[in-house]
Amino acid sequence: MDERARIPVTLPRDNPTQSYWQDPPDPDVADLRTTPDLPTTADTVIIGSGITGATVAWNLLQSSSSESQSIVMLEARQACSGATGRNGGHTKAASYRSFLHHVEQLGVDEAVRIARLELSNILAVQEFAREHAIPCDLDACNTIDVIYDSAQWAQAHEAVAAMRKAMPEGDPAAEYEFYEPAEVRERFYVHDGEYAGREEKVYGGVGYFAGSLSAYKFGIGVLKLCLEKGLNLQTRTAAVGLERDGEGRWIVQTPRGKIVARRVVLATNGYTAALVKEFQGVIVPMRGQITAHRPGKTVPKAGCLPTTYSFIYEKGYEYMISRPAGSQFAGDIIMGGGLVRAPEDGLYEYGTTDDATLNEGISEYLKETTPRYFGPDWGEDHPDGRIRKEWTGIMGFSPDGFPFVGEMPGQKGLWVSCSFQGHGMVLCWKSASALVEMMEGRDGDGLAGWFPPVFRVSEKRLGGVFEGRLHLSAMPGAGEGE
Template sequence: MEERASIRPGLPPQNPTVSYWQDPPSRFSNHRTTSKLPGSVDTLIIGSGITGATLAYRILSQPSPPEVLVLEARTACSGATGRNGGHTKCAAYRQILDNIKDLGEEEAAKIARFGYNCMRNVHAFAREHAIECDSWQGDTVDVIYDQGQWNKAQEAVVELKRVLGAEDPVARYRFWDAEEAEKKFLAQGSLGAISYEAGSLSAYKFVIGVLALALEKGLNLQTETPALKIRKRENGHTGWIVETPRGAIEAKRLVLATNGYTAHLYPQLQGVIVPLRGHMTAQRPGSGLPKDGLATTYSFIYDDGYEYMIPRPQGSVFAGDIMIGGGLTKGPDEGIYEYGTTDDTTTDAIILEYVTNSAAGRFGSNWGHDNSEGRLRRAWTGIMGYSSDGFPLIGQMPGEDDLYIAASFQGLGMVLCFESTRALCEIMTKDDGALDQWFPQSFRVTRDRMKRKFRGRLHAKVPPMDLEMKTQS
């Protein structure tokens, strides 16, 4: 893992795999607000995914807003946001035990509520601003196939209810035994399932909608303009210089919204934010699944990993299609070579084959026959960013004036980014007096966090000792 974490990410490569969401591309795909880059700007944001787009919108929504420029290396929203499955799912129980142990009950509760509120607020924003992004809210189900994961889930939900209160919406979970899980959710061979509130949307359409709102407020968006290098201004001048193939730009404030690619521009984050390539597919459902589509979103959880699956809601293009991704640990050497990888122009054949077959395998005889046009509609990859402690890095870079970051969202960008940009906006405007009341302290970037050693994905696997102790008890 040390070797993988030490690989320099470089720039996003050209000609990436085309995600289901990006075909056809949006009208802003190759947008350049001005034909030439400005020589200077008040606030420069690098990255046009959900983080960069929502931050730009928030800044431009302030009274007397500053100039805001967003640079994107490729087309608009061409990174991880436009490549995920669209799951707005806050699985608070998956982290609560570790967070209570490591951070204490108050911070653990704050993290749980933060994710839940972010999930809800993304959909509320889409409704408020009439962003057509296939927004859907309902229930999700985690179908569990491993005894250790089943034991831990039961303990975690008890703790979540104790810490937050049984009536808190963040703590509302329902357990289903194996027979009930197959009858209600059609998944076969499980130990049981857990259902709770979640949602789904087209993250690509959502971000394009946010960018459109920001452009109306004066955003300067420059696509296909990679940031090659950043450096401080010299001779006593404040701010930063960003070098691009189209010229250099002086920025009073610079924000890195570059997630898994961040260490390319700020090498001090090498090994602190580690890229991880994820695989995603769009599949036609089997003939045995409900004709009007599955009623919930899914995760299939086993000993050392999981897949997540989102049915396309009624009224959307290809309604009933299932978006399913994951399969990391099924790759060579348990997927270790996907860490440090920033090449989203290709897929891994072993992982892709597993993901392609996973849903049919989980539903078993309930899947029915494959569609006559074939099971797989499209497959692609995307690059996520993971930190050494499993939390995002938000705030002003330690020891750096006018340099800010919002990155490393652990594959959970749809339930972390939206409210993280609210926090960063308050930090940048020095209006963060009440921030600690709702924003997790453990998400703030600090010198100490930048010294921690990367250990891979956290909260995914149950330690053998935990399983042994639970089984004996």
């Protein structure tokens, strides 16, 4: 892993695989340059146009001083074309999967704070989409984790019991329901199976609140609201360098010229080390892969299943949503994951920013997941073929498994919110909101009450050594999910 973490991080590739969610790209925003020429100055430059960048912009534009602020957003490719526009569509916390680890590393209070933040992030995204009528195929629903490993089935019970003990009765962050194997088959249409000659036995299921949406459409919707309030978006304009001038301002270099700004926000996730070398080997990119399956002929409800899914086995997992009724390609099943089915448990997916290609081994594995998991409830493949589209995306992982949020130590005016561990849809919104509180001088007890201190960037955390993913959670995924 050391060798993979040392690979120099590059800027986004020019011709990525086309994401299911970006087919077609938004006609109004995908290639927008608000002004024909790149502004030469700005109060704030935001680098990255995914959910993090859009949320930072939105919150800054709500400030009482927003009318006197100029905010420029730079995007290397089309708008929202990174992890946000390439993920698996889940808004799913799976907090019980990391709770015991957090208790061991951080203590009960901090583990509870993280679990509550993850749920509050889901609820905030869903509520914002409703409040602003963003057409993003939002489906607020329950989810089921189907567990194929006896040790993880036992640990799930232990973790949920610990969460219930740590939180008041009725706390929604600790609400889980367990299903025995027969219930999993009857209610969720999932069966025992076999992979590589080995039996895969369903030990049970864990149900809780989650949801799905098109993160691309949601991100584009937030950007449109920001544009109405004065955001200057410059797509296909990569930031290629950062430096300070003699007055303490930041000079952002691009192929179209430079912008001088009072402050810069990095919403660059797995690509961050391409601009700030302190993150080389500290935020390590990792490529995730996803397939969109047309539903088989006997999938219940024509594929528009009422829950989202994860399939958890000894060393890894897949995650799945079905496209809700009324959406484009309703009933399509989006399946991602399969990392550990690649050679050396997916080692060679780390350290790469190449989302222009597929891993053929993972591709072949993901294509076969749906009939294997759903068994007789899948039926014959769709006459047009099982796979509609497959694509990749780049996530960012840190040594301790947490995002970096805050002002860079010793670099006044350089702010970051990135490295979301493939868990962006339940971390990005609240992390970006917390960042703006810090930027606007509201970093007090109110923020400390809900935002985990362990998420804050620090010299100590920047000195961490990446050894691989820490949480084997059934996470949503960009490539799996920012």
